[in-house]
Amino acid sequence: MTTSQDVVVSEMGIGAGGAAMPGSGAAGLFACRSAASAGAMSMRQTYRDLAAAAARSANCTWAELEAMRAASPTRSRPGADVDELTAWMRKHPSALGKFEQIASASKGKKIVMFLDYDGTLSPIVANPDAAYMSDAMREAVRDVAKHFPTAIVSGRCRDKVHNFVGLSELYYAGSHGMDIQGPGSNPESVLCQPASEFLPMIDEVYKVLVEKTKSTPGAKVENNKFCLSVHFRCVDEKRWNFLAEQVKAVIKDYPMLKLTQGRKVFELRPSIMWDKGKALEFLLESLGFASCSDVLPVYIGDDRTDEDAFKVLRKRGQGVGILVSKCAKETSASYSLQDPAEVMEFLLRLVEWKRRSSAAAPPMVRPRVQPRPAAGGTDPRRRSGRPPVNPARRDRCPVVPTPPHPHPTPPRPNFL
Numbered sequence: 197m198t199t200s201q202d203v204v205v206s207e208m209g210i211g212a213g214g215a216a217m218p219g220s221g222a223a224g225l226f227a228c229r230s231a232a233s234a235g236a237m238s239m240r241q242t243y244r245d246l247a248a249a250a251a252r253s254a255n256c257t258w259a260e261l262e263a264m265r266a267a268s269p270t271r272s273r274p275g276a277d278v279d280e281l282t283a284w285m286r287k288h289p290s291a292l293g294k295f296e297q298i299a300s301a302s303k304g305k306k307i308v309m310f311l312d313y314d315g316t317l318s319p320i321v322a323n324p325d326a327a328y329m330s331d332a333m334r335e336a337v338r339d340v341a342k343h344f345p346t347a348i349v350s351g352r353c354r355d356k357v358h359n360f361v362g363l364s365e366l367y368y369a370g371s372h373g374m375d376i377q378g379p380g381s382n383p384e385s386v387l388c389q390p391a392s393e394f395l396p397m398i399d400e401v402y403k404v405l406v407e408k409t410k411s412t413p414g415a416k417v418e419n420n421k422f423c424l425s426v427h428f429r430c431v432d433e434k435r436w437n438f439l440a441e442q443v444k445a446v447i448k449d450y451p452m453l454k455l456t457q458g459r460k461v462f463e464l465r466p467s468i469m470w471d472k473g474k475a476l477e478f479l480l481e482s483l484g485f486a487s488c489s490d491v492l493p494v495y496i497g498d499d500r501t502d503e504d505a506f507k508v509l510r511k512r513g514q515g516v517g518i519l520v521s522k523c524a525k526e527t528s529a530s531y532s533l534q535d536p537a538e539v540m541e542f543l544l545r546l547v548e549w550k551r552r553s554s555a556a557a558p559p560m561v562r563p564r565v566q567p568r569p570a571a572g573g574t575d576p577r578r579r580s581g582r583p584p585v586n587p588a589r590r591d592r593c594p595v596v597p598t599p600p601h602p603h604p605t606p607p608r609p610n611f612l
């Protein structure tokens with residue numbers, strides 16, 4: 197274990213790259229490796245025969261189906277590659293196992309906590325509307341927020357994730373970071389909505405998708421305000437490709453939207469240069485930590501879209517990225533936790549550690565911070581665990597459209 201430039205990095209090095217784009221030919225890289233390497237031969241053969249037949253009939257390639265399945269394994273296969281997982285764990289050790297090291301890396305620094313929702317705070321369930329977090333988890337998050345500025349960063353629509361979490365003292369970044377709100381619920385607390393001009397288009401596409409996908413049993417379209425999710429967790433695997441074709445057909449007419457894939461979900465969102473990583477940077481800046489060396493952002497997430505935030509931490513050379521996963525995945529995170537239960541344990545330990553170290557340490561005398569002209573004054577946010585919103589920052593929330601694609605949708609040779 198080394199600590200370099202404030203980045204806590206495991207001794208075995210850094211996970212190469214980040215999330216593979218679905219359909220890039222490397223989509224399986226992000227998926228559980230065990231799924232690709234395990235399984236009894238006879239089972240696998242049957243599986244392949246079925247999938248190949250489905251692929252032929254649906255006019256898609258074998259590689260497309262393989263990538264989709266690998267990105268969304270239906271079940272854990274027997275005989276997973278233990279060696280591979282062990283090697284991966286060496287590169288991305290448990291954040292619980294390395295807790296002391298993470299804690300000591302944060303000495304003299306202000307932790308800012310970023311938490312993804314689905315798969316991180318709540319377990320993955322079949323019905324997206326019933327993805328509740330436990331009361332125990334809520335208490336843990338509440339406690340964390342008492343000590344550290346805390347933000348929920350989710351693909352969900354902000355209101356929905358706010359309802360699930362139910363804590364008004366947090367920051368919320370919904371729609372993959374495209375809708376950011378500070379603590380409180382007055383209109384003034386909305387800090388950044390860089391894709392607001394896309395709202396009419398998103399509403400229109402939502403209706404088209406609902407209509408188009410209603411013939412696919414189990415498919416569910418979720419309106420996340422600035423983006424849309426098309427769920428296929430409850431769709432028969434043989435129909436996955438057909439559904440993908442339907443979604444692709446819709447998005448062809450909307451070149452300003454882009455298509456990505458999460459955990460058994462297609463995600464459509466504005467093609468602007470804004471993602472969870474940008475939201476993390478925005479929030480750090482809003483909190484007055486734009487270019488500070490004494491801040492330690494901790495980001496915990498389980499999905500591809502969280503990779504954008506992990507990459508930002510790597511680029512900043514600052515912070516702790518923790519991937520929630522039970523299996524080996526290509527990631528830019530430094531550490532791992534297996535599931536929401538371990539996430540909760542980590543949060544509780546962090547609170548406990550903070551309480552103990554605050555009780556033991558003499559009151560810290562901070563060097564005087566130079567008044568920051570833009571934020572105004574001596575920046576009280578830096579002194580409290582729960583910083584007020586910085587309304588000045590709202591003006592700097594950009595709308596950054598990417599240039600229209602040369603093709604209606606970017607070419608995605610394999611899957612999307």
Ligand SMILES: O=P(O)(O)OC[C@H]1O[C@H](O[C@H]2O[C@H](CO)[C@@H](O)[C@H](O)[C@H]2O)[C@H](O)[C@@H](O)[C@@H]1O
Pocket residue numbers: 312313314315319320321322323324325327349350351352418420425427429458459460461463499501
């Ligand atoms: O960024 P997140 O907070 O992780 O949101 C990503 C997507 O999460 C939700 O879908 C996922 O969780 C569902 C409930 O457990 C599950 O049924 C689904 O298969 C998962 O993909 C949410 O419903 C999506 O809108 C989010 O984009």
